[in-house]
Amino acid sequence: MVTPIHVRQISSTLCGLAFAVGAQAQLAANVSLxxxxxxxxxxxxxxxxxxxxxxxxxxxxxxxxxxxxxxxRFDRYRYARSSPQWLADVGYARDTGLGWSxxxxxxxxxxxxxxxxxxxxxxxxxxxxxxxxxxxxSPAYYGQRFKSVYGExxxxxxxxxxxxxxxxxxxxxxxxxxxxxxxxxLDTRLGLGIQVGRVxxxxxxxxxxxxxxLYPVDSGSYHNRFVLRLDYAL
Amino acid sequence: xxxxxxxxxxxTLAVNGHAGAQSAPASPATPIAQVLVMLHLPAPHYRPNSGxxxxxxxxxxxxxxxxxxxxxxxxxxxxxxxxxxxxxxxxDCFVMQLTPSQVLTDVVRRISGDSRVDxxxxxxxxxxxxxxxxxxxxxxAATRWHLRQLHRExxxxxxxxxxxDSGVDIHHPDLQDQILDWRNFVDSRAxxxxxxxxxxxxxxxxxxxxxxxxxxxxxxxxxLALRACWQDPDRKTACNSFTLAKAMQFAxxxxxxxxxxxxxxxxxxxxxxxxxxxxxxxxxxxxxxDPKLPGGGFPASHIGVVAVNDRHSxxxxxxxxxxxxxxxxxxPGRDIPTTIPGNGWNFVSGSxxxxxxxxxxxxxVRQLAPKARMGNMAAWVVHPGGNPGLGGTIDVCATLRMHSxxxxxxxxxxxxxxxxx
Numbered sequence: 001m002v003t004p005i006h007v008r009q010i011s012s013t014l015c016g017l018a019f020a021v022g023a024q025a026q027l028a029a030n031v032s033l034x035x036x037x038x039x040x041x042x043x044x045x046x047x048x049x050x051x052x053x054x055x056x057x058x059x060x061x062x063x064x065x066x067x068x069x070x071x072x073r074f075d076r077y078r079y080a081r082s083s084p085q086w087l088a089d090v091g092y093a094r095d096t097g098l099g100w101s102x103x104x105x106x107x108x109x110x111x112x113x114x115x116x117x118x119x120x121x122x123x124x125x126x127x128x129x130x131x132x133x134x135x136x137x138s139p140a141y142y143g144q145r146f147k148s149v150y151g152e153x154x155x156x157x158x159x160x161x162x163x164x165x166x167x168x169x170x171x172x173x174x175x176x177x178x179x180x181x182x183x184x185x186l187d188t189r190l191g192l193g194i195q196v197g198r199v200x201x202x203x204x205x206x207x208x209x210x211x212x213x214l215y216p217v218d219s220g221s222y223h224n225r226f227v228l229r230l231d232y233a234l
Numbered sequence: 235x236x237x238x239x240x241x242x243x244x245x246t247l248a249v250n251g252h253a254g255a256q257s258a259p260a261s262p263a264t265p266i267a268q269v270l271v272m273l274h275l276p277a278p279h280y281r282p283n284s285g286x287x288x289x290x291x292x293x294x295x296x297x298x299x300x301x302x303x304x305x306x307x308x309x310x311x312x313x314x315x316x317x318x319x320x321x322x323x324x325x326d327c328f329v330m331q332l333t334p335s336q337v338l339t340d341v342v343r344r345i346s347g348d349s350r351v352d353x354x355x356x357x358x359x360x361x362x363x364x365x366x367x368x369x370x371x372x373x374x375a376a377t378r379w380h381l382r383q384l385h386r387e388x389x390x391x392x393x394x395x396x397x398x399d400s401g402v403d404i405h406h407p408d409l410q411d412q413i414l415d416w417r418n419f420v421d422s423r424a425x426x427x428x429x430x431x432x433x434x435x436x437x438x439x440x441x442x443x444x445x446x447x448x449x450x451x452x453x454x455x456x457x458l459a460l461r462a463c464w465q466d467p468d469r470k471t472a473c474n475s476f477t478l479a480k481a482m483q484f485a486x487x488x489x490x491x492x493x494x495x496x497x498x499x500x501x502x503x504x505x506x507x508x509x510x511x512x513x514x515x516x517x518x519x520x521x522x523x524d525p526k527l528p529g530g531g532f533p534a535s536h537i538g539v540v541a542v543n544d545r546h547s548x549x550x551x552x553x554x555x556x557x558x559x560x561x562x563x564x565x566p567g568r569d570i571p572t573t574i575p576g577n578g579w580n581f582v583s584g585s586x587x588x589x590x591x592x593x594x595x596x597x598x599v600r601q602l603a604p605k606a607r608m609g610n611m612a613a614w615v616v617h618p619g620g621n622p623g624l625g626g627t628i629d630v631c632a633t634l635r636m637h638s639x640x641x642x643x644x645x646x647x648x649x650x651x652x653x654x655x
Binding site: 022026027029030032038052054056058060062063066068070087088091093094095097098099101102103104105107109123125127129130134158160194198199200231232233234 | 273274276277278279280281282283284292293294295296298299302319322324349350487489503511514516
């Protein structure tokens with residue numbers, strides 16, 4: 001169930017974004033079905049299939065905003081085993097006209113049934129040709145006393161008009177506030193994407209180097225696996 | 235895992251066949267006027283819950299722009315016939331067809347004023363600069379540059395050249411293993427062997443020392459054969475703004491070092507922007523001149539483009555200086571032996587082939603000096619006493635030495651060449 005505070009957060013975000021992107025925004029809606037809710041190499045759906053609905057707006061001036069509704073399932077020790085997950089983002093991206101572009105923004109995640117995992121991140125990145133590098137910072141990752149930095153390197157290459165090669169390398173480091181303890185994890189993804197008209201299909205091999213205690217999921221959720229995803233643009 | 239990717243590959247093949255049929259232009263040579271409408275393509279950025287945030291995979295964004303394009307077409311009484319994302323320019327390009335009763339300039343003007351549209355222009359036609367007269371059996375132009383001696387120190391190894399032209403016969407024995415990749419931006423056919431593209435390819439990079447045919451100016455350079463032009467039944471070669479732009483997007487994306495454009499036409503905003511993107515990435519852009527067009531025609535007239543004429547292109551009024559950024563050169567373009575479709579060879583003439591010679595020459599320079607910027611007269615040494623208005627005749631050895639002081643190319647060759655054509 002969506003509580004009033006979540007409705008308020010999401011709607012205020014979307015209203016702010018709609019104002020920011022202005023009247024000339026391109027509005028894009030998308031539904032997706034994936035074999036799991038995979039986030040940075042971890043299954044947030046306990047390896048179960050999950051659907052999502054996304055709404056995005058891009059303005060000619062470079063402002064962008066988006067919102068996502070999906071589902072998460074946590075490990076057996078949590079107060080709530082599962083919850084709707086709401087994501088929102090806002091930012092600004094600009095093409096320099098010199099063969100590269102940059103972006104800055106912020107994103108937030110809210111869980112309806114357990115607000116203790118809610119968190120926010122700021123991000124910045126650049127894209128050069130087929131390469132993209134991006135850094136995220138969260139002062140309290142997944143609502144915990146962890147400061148988290150996540151860096152990712154993404155690569156996309158068209159193989160044919162419709163087929164694309166996708167590659168991703170991510171590195172996350174988190175520090176417990178006021179302590180020396182820290183953890184670093186790596187996650188990778190290699191996949192193929194097909195796009196035909198409104199339909200997109202991505203098949204990826206996802207791997208991580210170790211279990212991360214940053215996520216409220218079962219230990220089995222970080223195993224290497226295939227992730228299949230089907231997108232349909234509305 | 236292997237089985238899964240095999241299934242995906244099969245699905246892709248099936249899908250490509252379907253999509254190819256859809257994406258083919260209605261008819262490149264159609265006389266029905268068309269307009270190119272550019273919608274803003276947002277810079278790539280992060281999206282939550284996205285498998286990967288990149289321009290290639292944003293299905294929802296593309297659908298949003300398709301929806302907008304349909305709305306615009308409906309409002310102005312047009313029909314969307316094709317589209318192509320062009321991330322190098324930050325636009326999604328839609329081809330819209332007019333009805334016979336509509337006036338092209340009027341439609342372009344009205345759509346350009348629409349706030350949803352970045353900009354719009356007419357689809358223009360370009361012509362390959364071939365004389366189509368393969369009858370002069372004189373000394374091969376390549377020998378004037380003493381290629382055998384030049385090839386002792388540079389053969390264009392490691393250089394990738396995009397040939398934006400009609401289809402190349404990739405199975406020609408003199409082009410075997412020279413074609414790194416090929417694409418057809420005109421229609422859905424996979425391979426099309428046409429005269430002009432095959433002739434240009436042979437001049438630039440035909441294999442050397444294989445006992446047959448000719449040697450390209452840069453025999454170790456590799457080619458990207460990008461079909462953006464087509465051969466009419468009367469054997470004339472034509473292209474248009476849209477097909478050329480798609481090929482330019484591919485060439486820029488493939489990070490080639492040289493783009494050969496053996497064609498000319500009217501000034502074109504879309505193509506101008508692609509040329510600027512290429513020049514900004516230090517891709518050398520070589521174009522043929524058309525003496526009948528002002529400034530030699532576009533893209534030859536574009537600042538930073540290496541414009542090339544052959545000595546017989548009378549009437550060209552190109553003017554260039556060492557500081558203007560406008561490069562005009564004269565190169566062998568008459569009676570050039572080269573490859574033709576069907577495993578043959580023939581002699582060809584025209585500024586198209588002079589441009590191809592210069593593309594090969596730039597590949598030789600760039601093997602020795604990879605970062606050499608060739609889009610300025612200061613990058614070239616030309617023989618003194620050339621015919622004013624026809625550009626400079628290249629002093630090949632001196633040009634090589636200027637970019638690579640260690641070059642062993644020596645003076646007697648230059649002396650022999652002076653005033654020889």
